[in-house]
Amino acid sequence: MTARNITIKRRWSEVVLPSGMVITIPPDDNMKQITVNDDIDPYATSANQEYPLGTRLEYGREKFRYALCGASNVEIGALCQSVVPLAGHINELCGTTAVGDTTIDFFPAAATTDDLAENELAQGYIYIYDAIGEGSKYRIKSHPAITGQTAGVLTLYDPIRILTTTGTSKATVMHNKFYKFIIHPASPTATPCGWTVTAVLATYYCWLQTKGPLTVLIDGTVVMGQEVRPSEDDDGAVAAMDYDEGTYAELGAVGQVMEIGADAAGGAATYGLIDARLE
Structure with missing residues (x-):
């Protein structure tokens, strides 16, 4: 196979941190200097980019992806999607x-x-x-x-x-899947890319959770142990997976219910706990 067009190769790798976290940094020749700290806070946000978009962070059973928020603030526990293709x-x-x-x-x-x-x-x-x-x-x-x-x-x-x-x-x-994400609308316009684990300001960088136990916005009634999908009613929420429904069921499951939450009614009112599985 012809060699890939990568100028700086040695710097992009998987690093095990002293905390036990594992960070996997993809090739990105546009970022000439990256500093990997001994500990990384997946709940922190920043106005400045620290890692290539899509960098993966593993913390026990939890996985996160480094992402850039779009033009609007996004609340905590919201399912997000990639930027809408033009x-x-x-x-x-x-x-x-x-x-x-x-x-x-x-x-x-x-x-x-x-x-x-x-x-x-x-x-x-x-x-x-x-x-x-x-x-x-x-x-x-x-x-x-x-x-x-x-x-x-x-x-x-x-x-x-x-x-x-x-x-x-x-x-x-x-675009990169994690470039300028938005809250997942009730009528989806792109693929889900993860959940916010803290409130994120517009144009800020953050870690979106893609796998593992996670607090999320809930729409309607969900059942312990059963699958959930993106809501078709409330932006950023998840709802019970219904394989008999002819319209949105095909969106696919994004996790399983670990603890039942009440209906969020389209706002940050109540949350449930799911085992996320976007990767």
């Missing part, structure tokens, strides 16, 4: 590439609406949606600011495996 970033033109290349041109559809800030897509993905090269997926390393309706160059970690052709190949770009 229509102008889906099935758009991409440039010609050869096998082994580590750059590809991408054309967002509309000016202003689909503009991209510098490195906004870093640690996200581009996948070839249609025509020559279709089915391939590549991790994005970096890019300059890109204006909609003009081509921008995406630098990749993964070398091109199947060539693409300008005017024929179509591509979709996706």
